[in-house]
Amino acid sequence: MTQPQLVDCGFDAALGAIGGKWKTHILWEIHLKPRRFGELKRRLPGISEKVLAQQLREMEADDLVRREVFPGAVLKVEYSVTEYGTTLNAAVVGLAQWGKGHQRRLAAKSRTAAAA
Structure with a gap:
């Protein structure tokens, strides 16, 4: 007997774009204002440089993040959210609100169980 096929409802694509521990945090930070790599690293305690670089590359490939290199004696690179990336705002904010309610x-x- 064959297994029924799951209907492609878009969740896999959405979670692929923003899934993982850090992507939504990174998007939130650069949504507020463009940020340099070091600034993102400081604002996201616990993230390693390797993971931050990997997540930024993946989001850049998905057209969610823009990487802009500024010419000069000192290399300056800023990350900002793309116009397409801003289309995630409503979904991410809604998910965060649901998460707070769930918490x-x-x-x-837990309090009810402890009181019993």
Whole structure:
């Protein structure tokens, strides 16, 4: 007997673009204003340089992030969110709001279980 095929509802593509521990945090930071690599590293405690570079490259390939190199004696590179990347704002904010509600629900459930 064959397994039923999953309908392509877009979740795989969406999670591929923003999945993982850091991508939504990076997008949020560069949504606020363009940031240099070192600034992103400081604002995201716990992320390694290797992971940050990898995540930025992946998001740049997905047209979510723009990498701009400024000419000069000192190399200056800034990362900003693309116009296409801003289309994720509503989804990411909505997901964050759901997450906060979920945290409150779990905390209330934990308090109820502890009181019993």
